[in-house]
Every structure is written in structure tokens, then in C-alpha cells.
Amino acid sequence: MGSITLEAVTKSFGGVKVIPGVDLEINDGEFVVFVGPSGCGKSTLLRLIAGLEDVTSGRILIDGQDATGMPPARRKLSMVFQSYALYPHMSVYKNIAFPLKMAGMDPAKIKEKVEGAAGILNLTDYLDRRPGQLSGGQRQRVAIGRAIVREPSAFLFDEPLSNLDAALRVNMRLEISELQKSLGTTSIYVTHDQIEAMTMADKIVVLNAGRIEQVGSPLDLYHKPANLFVAGFIGSPKMNLVEGEAARSRGATTMGIRPEHLTLSKTEGEWQGRVGVAEHLGSDTFLHVHVQGIEAPLTTRVPGNVEVSHGDTVFLTPDPARTYLFGPDGQAL
Amino acid sequence: MATLHTRSSARLMLTPSVILLLCWMIVPLAMTLYFSFLRYNLLMPGTEEWIGFLNYQFFVEDPAFWASLINTLLLVGGTLLITVVGGTFLAILLDQPFFGQGIVRLLVIAPFFVMPTVSALVWKNMLMHPVNGLFAWVARAFGAQPVDWLAEVPLLSVTIIVSWAWLPFATLIILTALQSLDQDQKEAAEMDGAGIFSIFWHITLPHLARALTVVVLIETIFLLSVFAEIFVTTNGGPGTESTNLTYLIYMQALLFYDAGAASAGGVIAIILANIVAIFLIRMIGKNLEA
Amino acid sequence: MARTVTTNRKLVFTVIGWAIGLTLFFPILWTFLTSFKTEGEAIATPPSFLFFDWTLENYLTVNDRSDYFRHAINSVVISLGSTALGLLVAIPAAWSMAFTPTKRTKDILMWMLSTKMLPAVGVLVPITLIFRDTGLMDTRTGLVIVLMLMNLPIIVWMLFTYFKEIPGEILEAARMDGATLGKEIIYVLAPMAVPGIASTLLLNIILAWNEAFWTVLLTTNNAAPLTAMIAQYSSPEGLFWSKLSAASMLAIAPILVMGWFSQKQLVRGLTFGAVK
Numbered sequence: 061m062g063s064i065t066l067e068a069v070t071k072s073f074g075g076v077k078v079i080p081g082v083d084l085e086i087n088d089g090e091f092v093v094f095v096g097p098s099g100c101g102k103s104t105l106l107r108l109i110a111g112l113e114d115v116t117s118g119r120i121l122i123d124g125q126d127a128t129g130m131p132p133a134r135r136k137l138s139m140v141f142q143s144y145a146l147y148p149h150m151s152v153y154k155n156i157a158f159p160l161k162m163a164g165m166d167p168a169k170i171k172e173k174v175e176g177a178a179g180i181l182n183l184t185d186y187l188d189r190r191p192g193q194l195s196g197g198q199r200q201r202v203a204i205g206r207a208i209v210r211e212p213s214a215f216l217f218d219e220p221l222s223n224l225d226a227a228l229r230v231n232m233r234l235e236i237s238e239l240q241k242s243l244g245t246t247s248i249y250v251t252h253d254q255i256e257a258m259t260m261a262d263k264i265v266v267l268n269a270g271r272i273e274q275v276g277s278p279l280d281l282y283h284k285p286a287n288l289f290v291a292g293f294i295g296s297p298k299m300n301l302v303e304g305e306a307a308r309s310r311g312a313t314t315m316g317i318r319p320e321h322l323t324l325s326k327t328e329g330e331w332q333g334r335v336g337v338a339e340h341l342g343s344d345t346f347l348h349v350h351v352q353g354i355e356a357p358l359t360t361r362v363p364g365n366v367e368v369s370h371g372d373t374v375f376l377t378p379d380p381a382r383t384y385l386f387g388p389d390g391q392a393l
Numbered sequence: 394m395a396t397l398h399t400r401s402s403a404r405l406m407l408t409p410s411v412i413l414l415l416c417w418m419i420v421p422l423a424m425t426l427y428f429s430f431l432r433y434n435l436l437m438p439g440t441e442e443w444i445g446f447l448n449y450q451f452f453v454e455d456p457a458f459w460a461s462l463i464n465t466l467l468l469v470g471g472t473l474l475i476t477v478v479g480g481t482f483l484a485i486l487l488d489q490p491f492f493g494q495g496i497v498r499l500l501v502i503a504p505f506f507v508m509p510t511v512s513a514l515v516w517k518n519m520l521m522h523p524v525n526g527l528f529a530w531v532a533r534a535f536g537a538q539p540v541d542w543l544a545e546v547p548l549l550s551v552t553i554i555v556s557w558a559w560l561p562f563a564t565l566i567i568l569t570a571l572q573s574l575d576q577d578q579k580e581a582a583e584m585d586g587a588g589i590f591s592i593f594w595h596i597t598l599p600h601l602a603r604a605l606t607v608v609v610l611i612e613t614i615f616l617l618s619v620f621a622e623i624f625v626t627t628n629g630g631p632g633t634e635s636t637n638l639t640y641l642i643y644m645q646a647l648l649f650y651d652a653g654a655a656s657a658g659g660v661i662a663i664i665l666a667n668i669v670a671i672f673l674i675r676m677i678g679k680n681l682e683a
Numbered sequence: 684m685a686r687t688v689t690t691n692r693k694l695v696f697t698v699i700g701w702a703i704g705l706t707l708f709f710p711i712l713w714t715f716l717t718s719f720k721t722e723g724e725a726i727a728t729p730p731s732f733l734f735f736d737w738t739l740e741n742y743l744t745v746n747d748r749s750d751y752f753r754h755a756i757n758s759v760v761i762s763l764g765s766t767a768l769g770l771l772v773a774i775p776a777a778w779s780m781a782f783t784p785t786k787r788t789k790d791i792l793m794w795m796l797s798t799k800m801l802p803a804v805g806v807l808v809p810i811t812l813i814f815r816d817t818g819l820m821d822t823r824t825g826l827v828i829v830l831m832l833m834n835l836p837i838i839v840w841m842l843f844t845y846f847k848e849i850p851g852e853i854l855e856a857a858r859m860d861g862a863t864l865g866k867e868i869i870y871v872l873a874p875m876a877v878p879g880i881a882s883t884l885l886l887n888i889i890l891a892w893n894e895a896f897w898t899v900l901l902t903t904n905n906a907a908p909l910t911a912m913i914a915q916y917s918s919p920e921g922l923f924w925s926k927l928s929a930a931s932m933l934a935i936a937p938i939l940v941m942g943w944f945s946q947k948q949l950v951r952g953l954t955f956g957a958v959k
Contacts, residue, residue, distance in 0.1 A: 112855050133861040145856035149874040158870070159860035206860065216859075403783035406775030410839060411791065413772060417832040418798045424809035486703065491696035497704035499943050503711055506942035508893040510913040511931045515714050518924055525726040525924075527713065534729075557710070566958050569950045607954050618802045621895035625914050639804040647900065652808045659805040670800035677955050678793055 062123065062213035062246030063088045064109060069118035071104055071270075078104050079270040081118070086214075086248065086263075091240050093249045095257035095293070096267035102250045103218055105267070109248065110216055111135050123213060133162075138207035139216040142223065144199045146191040146206075152178075153187040156205040163210065177205040180239070197228045204236070214246040221256065233259060254294055258282070266290050288390040291316045297346055299384070300358045306330075312385035312393055319346065321382035322360040324368075329375025333358065335368050349376060422663075428656035435650035448657035452645075458658075460633040461641040465665075468552055468637055469616045473609055475556040480563025480608065481601070487564070488571050505561035509621035516554045517543060517626045547627045547635035554622050559615075563608045570604030571597070603676075610673035617666050638662050711935070718742070718928035725924040741929035751912070751930060758908035758934075760823050761898070762891035765830035766884055769838045772831075774880070777842035782851060792843065796955060799836040803896050814901055823906045826898060830891045837890070838883055841952045845879025882948035885941055889949075892938050909934040 064086040071079040079101050086092050094102040107113045109120060111132035119128050127135050138159070146155050156177055160170045178184045181201040191199055200220060207215055217236070221229045237260050240247050251257055257264050258278045266273040266281065266289070274286040278294075285291035291299050299316045307315040323329065324347070333351035343364050348357040360376060368374060385393040432444045452458055487498055504512065520527050521542035529539035542550040574597060582592050620639050623629055629636035629644065636644075642662060646655035705712070717725050719737045745751045780788045810829065811820075819825030849872070857871040895910040902911050913934060916927050942949070950958055 110855075110859060112858065132855075132858045133863065137859065139856065139859040141852045141856055143850055143852050145850065145852040147853060147857075147871055147875075158857075158862075162861040162866060206856075210861070400783050400785075403779035406779040407791070409772050410776035410795070410835065413832060414795055414798050414835060417835075418801065421806035421809040421813075422801070424812070425806055428808055483703065486696070486700055489696045489700075491693050491700050493697065493701060497700045498946075500704035500708035502942070502946060503708055503939055505949075506889060506893070506939045507711065507935050508910050508913070508938070509895040510899070510910045511714075511935055512710070514913060514916055514927060515710050515931060518927065519713060519717060519725075520710060525728065527730060530728055530730055557707070560707070562953065565946060566950050566954060569947075569958055604958050607958055611953060614800055618804055618896065620804070621899060621910070621914065624899065639802070642804045642807060643900070646808050646811065652812070656808050659802075659807060662802045663805040666800055666802045666805070670797060673800070674793055674796055677796060678789065 063121075064214060064246065064248070065119075065121040065124075066105075066109070067119040067121070069105075069108060069120060070116045071101075071108060071113065072116045077270065079108070079116075082270075082272055084265065084272065084275070086246060088246055089244045091237070091247045091249065091260060091262045092265060093251060093257040093261035093263070094265050094267055095251055095254055096273075097293075098252055100267040101270035102252075102267045104270075106216055106218055106248060106250045110137055110139055136213045137216055138210060138212040138214075139218065140200075140203045140207050140220045142219040144191070144203040144220075144223075146199055146202055148191055151188050151190060152183060152194070152202050152205075155191065155202055156183075156209055159206060159210040173209050174205075177209045180208075181205050196224050197232060200224065200232055204239070208239070208243065208245075212245065214248060215240070217247065217249040219251055220249075221251070222253075229256075236260065255296060258294065264294075266293060268293075284392070285316075285384060286392055288314060288316075288386050291384055291386070291392075297359045297361070300356075302354055302358075304353065306354070307385070310383065310385055313388045314386040314390075315378075316384035316386065317358075317378040318382065319359040319361040321379040322358065323377045323379065324360055324362050324366065325375045325377065326368075326372075327375065329377040331358070331376045333374060333376060335370055335372045335374055338368065338370065340364065347374075349374060351376070425656045425659045425663075428652050429660050431653050431656075433651075433653035433656075435646075435652050444653070448653045449661075452654050452657045452661070457633045457636065457641060461636045461638050464548055464633070464635060465617065465637040465639075467548060468555065468619060469613055471549075471552040472556045472559060472616055473612060475552070476559045476563040476612060477605060477608060479556075479560050480567050481605070483560070483564040484567035484571050487568055502561040502565055504557050505559070505565075507558065509558065510625050512558055513554055513622045513625035516550075516557070521550060543627050544631060547631065551619070551622055551626060551635050554626070555616065555619055559612055562612065566604050566608050567601060570601050574600050606676060607673075610669060610676065613669045614666060614673065617662070617669070638665070711939075714928045714931050717925050718932045720925045720928075722923055722925050725928070741925045742933070745926060745929045745933065751933070754907055754909050754912040755933070757823060757906055758892055758910075761826045761830060761906075761908050762888045764823070764827040765834065765891050766838075766887040768827060769831045769835050769887060770842075770880065770884065773835060773838040773842055777839050777846050780839075781843050781846035781849075782854070792840065795836040795839055799833075803833070807900070810897075811901070820901060821903045821906045825901060826906060826908070829897050829901065830894055833894070833897070834887050834890055837952055837955075838887055840955045841883040841886065841948070842879060844951065844955075845883070846876060848879075849875050882945060883952070885945045886948050886952040889938050889942055889945070 066082050066084040069079060069082045070077065082105065094105060096102050104113065108115050111127070111130060115128060119126060121127065122135055122137070147158065150158065153174055156174045157170050160173060165173075174187075175184070178187055181204060183198070183201055183205060186194060186198060191202065194202065203220070220236070221232055224232060233256060249256075249260060261278055263275065264278055264281055265275050268289050274281060274290045276284075281290055281294045285294060288301065292301060295318055297319050299318050300322070302315045302317070303313065307313060331351045331354070333349040336348040336350050336357050338348070339346040341364065345362050345364050345366060347360050347362060347368060349360060350357045358376060387393050429448050430443060430445060431441045432447070433441045483501060487494065487501065518526070523529055523539050523541035523544070526539075528542065532539040540546070578596055579592060582596050587595065618639050619637060620643065623635055623637065623640050627635040629640045638658065639662065642655050642658040645651045645658060716732065718741055719739070720731075720735050721738060721740070724731060724735045780792065814820040814825055819828070853871060853875070854867060857867045862870065893910065895914070898908050898910045899914050902908070913927075913931060916930070
């Protein structure tokens, strides 16, 4: 079991309200990602759930039980930290065994569990090493191993992949997702990387300035962003946001079009522009097109075999069914 | 990063240190300040009376004060010059690869661990002694007249003894700083066409600036209170030729029993030290934020 | 960056390095040699460097003249005592400042540092009077207290810089793993903090052992540590060089060894973490 409920949770540091008030329901077995720019309060929220910080007001329920005043040790949650936070003076074995030892488990049972976890995480050959002798990816696995052995109600991940290089990050992303699916344990995952959020989450919570902007499945957020912030944050490359005449003619203050929803033509279209930088990824090409009257260059995504070069004149047309319209308050219309 | 509970216990753990240091600082300081305005002779208890700034006047008008002040500055300045220049040179030397580098490093830093009274006595007797000392023997071997170091050039002798003890300190700190210099920077400079000397001048020296400042400030704090070396070798003499401010105050207090004048001198010494301390504390404070 | 260094260049530096190293070390070496000579050989001209009748007599008789062992014990008690007491007070303080810093933490640290900048001689008169009136004069207790207070800022600072390097996340991880405060300290914090505490201990024993202002001025005989005892050799009747050398070697040898082991920590401790 592992459902977590936040009821009107607030947090202030000194006089500053970092979390002005959050209500959230996390269901058993769900993979929830908190995503937002740095300083949006996502890590603070996670630490409140972990019990590493006191809430200023509000309640936190774990499995229906009030855990607001409980010390972290009694909340039955495991956490994987950004820096991995492995105990440098202990072997891999002892690191993974530590929470079990703290729980007073019988040594034979501990051995069985640690070896089980090590098997799942490909750490069997490294059990005698110290964390200092491991690579970044291996350390990450040890941290995960330490989190899973005690079979917690939920895993908490605090930007666990941000210290890894890009290729490893993609691998670990898959591994964590797969592990979570097979264990079926509720997970809360904090990241600033919207790609991680999109690829891993069952449910994404977009945070900005301590407030929840939108909660939904990855595709919900992609297709139906509730406001400008979510629209700009979810999706890669970023959604083009156009103000002025083009938006006004559609009855909105701001119009959003994703790069994949702009049609490129060399002969005709709604906007005429000049090609700036072209980023060739092979499968696709991202073109940055400078259009008269629109401040930022429009990004469009075209197949990799389209041949255009710097300085060419091109025409762009938005897909009318895939435009997003936002009112003066930034909310979706 | 903590909950309320840990925060209040943290405050409790800090209290003993703060209270102890507060007492250690305020009580004697207040007493010194108070005594400095009294006629106060330790041999004539009960005759204390308020005399305002007379102790300061007495202290400042005493020619020994000015002599000791100049001696203090010469001693500090001379030692700084020797240790900083010598230390930079030694640090660069020790930074080069050579056979037995580690052992030489140990030899160089050893003098810092010799207690001041021992180093003073060893230098005074076995090295600087005008008849049986090693220097005298060397001088005679070259057909020169041996120098009676402590009688003829007492302040220089004390400076040499003190420098010997502090040279390792400067060397060690500059060496540490030198080794933290980013190799990429040097290589970038080489790529930009800089030679050995311009690398030293434009890259190494600015990098060492901080360490050098720290050496100068910390040594100054310690050197202002050089005592045992003088106490053991020259007793401040001949006359006042090797008396520094610390030694002068010691004489006023414990040889002449003039607690009032000694306290006035103490206040002056504190003010002098504080001028240096302010700069040092600022520097360290900046470092704390980084 | 591995660049080949020509052997010639290396040889040149070897010669220069050793020449300078031995020159600087010479006074200690000379003391060492003299401590094995007879009094006659010690003052002989020309001096003999290695070819003399090596004798252990000075070490054997060092205790007769000056009650050496009592002073050595005083040194041990005073330096260990003041350091241990200092650590006892400083560990909680440094701990709390490193792990639960507040807005005033920096000010407190700076203020502590400033007390270290106070020249000892500035408080000579009051400390002497307090000692005289409380019967602390020439007692080991008195010196333990004074040296503890004198070095407390350095101890707090050193520990603070070491504790600061222990990532808070690790302690939080232990908390998440179900460790109580006691277990957190025993299993996680102590093993990580002990090296720093040991370095601090070492450096402060060295500083206290060599302290030669208060130890000389606040003792006469009973509580006099080695610094003060050696200072008594400065009187003309103390001109027994080989005995002085033997006593000196015994006084500096243990500290020299400790010092060699704590080079790195020395830099850090004495610069208050400004140079690492």
C-alpha cells in the first residue's frame, strides 16, 4: 500500500512562503513526477513528504494515516538523493543493508534481501567495494538498492539522474521505470527535465513558484495545457508562443503552436520568413525561422530529408486544429 | 535543512563555547582597560587610585616604548620579508619533481614544530655562541673575526631565529596554494605563447596572492607577540635593543610590578593587533561565503 | 598532464633541494648529534660532526639534573588536557553550526576568530592577578584552562570546516533509512567525522605543547611543562650543551613526528580554512 495525500500543505522559510498551499492526491502504485524550473518548490515539497522538513500548516496523510508530525524514520518511505548520499565508509553491501539493520532485521534475512536487490540491479560483483570505487551509474544503482530493500510504501526520488552523463541518463531512466512497474510501488520523482517527466510519469505535477499549475497524464499536459506556463514547459522543442495580430485574429492574447504542428512550404503559407539556424538531428530537422512582426524565431520540426539552408525564404502555416489559445491571464481559452 | 527540534538542540550545543569565549574575552579585557586608568603597583596593594590617562602618557613618553615599537615593527617586517620571499622560493622548488622530494619537504617543515624555547636556546648556544658556536667556528675557518651575534646584532639574531621557525609555515601554505593551481590555466597560457616567467608573473603569482595575504596576516598576528625567543636569548637587551612591545609589557608587569602601565601597554598592543586582525577577519569571512 | 622531465633537470633540482633542506634542518640535526656527545666534545673546536664517541649518557642522566619526567608529564597533561577539554566543548558547537546554520552562524564564527586575534600580552595583568587570587598559579589546571580557551577558536573552526564537508544529504539518508539520532551518530556521522576530529586533535596538541608564553609566565616549578623547563637552561649555569640537546630532542621529537603526519591539516587549521 502506498497512497499519499497532501491537504492544504504550506511551507515558509523565515517569512518567505515557498509553498503557499498544495492539495494533492497520489494513488497507490502511481509514478508521479514533480516537474518545474529550479526554485519552484518541487524539492521542498518532496522533503515535506519525506519528513526532512516540517510543514508550516496543513496535513500529510500516508496510507490514510496522519503523518504530519512523524519523524522521517517512521514514515516507511525510501529516498534516492541527487548526490546519491551513499555512506562513503561502508561497502556496497553495508550501504544496502543499512536500512534493514536499522529496522533490526535478522542478519540472515538481511543477507538474502541484499543479495536479491543486488541481483536485480547488477551489483552482485561489487558488493565488497566502497562507493568511492564505483562509477556514477553504479552509485546510482546502490542508492536505488538501498531504497528498495526495505519495501517501503513509496519511493522518493530527488533529481536522481542529474549527476549522470546524457547517455547513462537515458538508460537509468528506463531502468527506474521498469523497476517501478515490476515492483508496483508508489513513486514520487522530482526533476527539472520535462523529458524525464514525460517519459516516466503516470501523472505529472507541474509546479511553478510553489503552486501546482496542472496535474495530469503526460499526454493530457501535452494536448491540453491549462495555461501558458505548462504550454511552454512541456514539449520539446518548446511550443512557439505568438502574440499580436495572429493571436488577436483568433480571439486570443497569445497563440501557441508546437513545432511539429507548423507546416513548411517553399511557395505559400500564412507567415513568410527567413531560415536562421537549422539543427539537423538526422531523423528530424529543427528550423528556426525569422518572421517579420514576430519577435522570437518560430521553431518548426520538419523531416530530416527536407533541404533548406540558412537564408532561404520559406512559408509556415499553423495547423488550425492544433493551435492553443490563451487569454490575457495566461489561462487556456 | 532541518526540523524545529534539531534547530533548538543546535542552539543548546553552541552555548558552552560562546559563553566560555565571551568570558575569556570580556572579563580580562575589561580588567585590562580598567587597570590602565589606575595607579596600580602590585607591590603596594591598597594604593590604587584613578589617574586617567597618566599611564598611557607615562608609557608613551618612555623612550623604551618607541624603541620597542620600532623593534616590533622591524622584527615583524624582517621576518615577513624573509619568510614570504624565502617561502615562495622554497615552495616553487618543492613543487618541482626531484629525487627524495618527500623527505626534503619533511626536513623543510620540521623547524615549525620545534618549541620556541628550544629553538632559541639551540641557536643561542650551539650556533650563535661567540666562542664555541658553530658560526664562530665557520667564521674563524675563513679567517674572519667571529660575530657575537646576540650582543652585537641582537634584533637581527632574534629575527633570524623567528624566521627559521616561520619559514616552514609560509612554505607549506604557499606550496598548498601552488598545488591547487589549475594546470589547464597554465597550459592555456602556454598555448597563448607565454614563457616560464610570464606564466609565473601573470598566472602563478596572482593565484598565490590570496595565500600570500593569508601568510602575511596570520604571521603578523603571531609575530606581534613573539616572547619566548627574546626571553630566552637576549632578555630584551642589550639595553632595549631587542625589546619588543610584548617583552616591554611583560617587564612592566612582572619585573617592575607596574600593573597600571603594563595594562596601558596591553591596550596599545590590542589596538595594534586589531588593525591587522580586521583585515584578516574580512578575508576569511569572504572565504566563508564562497 | 604527464610530461617527461629531463633527468638532468631533475638532478639539478635534487642537489638544490637537498642542500636547502639539509641547511634548514641543520639546527635540529646538530642538536641531535650534540645530544650524543660528551660535554667536552660538545663545545670542542673544531666541532666534530660524526666521528666522536657516541654516548647515551646524556639521555640517561637527563632526568637527574632537571627532573625531566615530571616536566614531560606536565607537558602531556597540559596539552592533552586542554585539547580534550576543547574538543568536548567545540564538537557540539561546530556540529550545530555546520549542520543547522542560521543567519548568525557566520557572525559567531567570525567573532570566535577575533578572540584568537587578541594578543596574549594584552590580558597578561588580569590573567596573572586572577591566577594569583584563585590559587591557579603554577597549577596544571590553570594552564589547561588558559590553553583550552586560547585554542578553542581554532578547534571550533577546524571542526567546522571538516563537518561542513560531510554532506547533509547523507545524514538525511540515514534518517530516511530509519536511523534514530543515536544510531545516526554512531553508524554514519562518527565514522565520517573522526578523521577531521583526529586532525584537529593532532594540531592542537602540537600548538599546546609548543605554547611558550603562558606556560613560561604562569608556572614556576610544579606545573612547568617542557617549554618552561628548557627556558631555565638559559641561565648561565645551564650551559651543559649535550644535556641541553638531549633534553631538547626529547621535548621536540614526539611533536616533530606528529607534525610530519599532520602537514595538510596544519595548513587548514592555521589559516582557518582560507587555504586548503
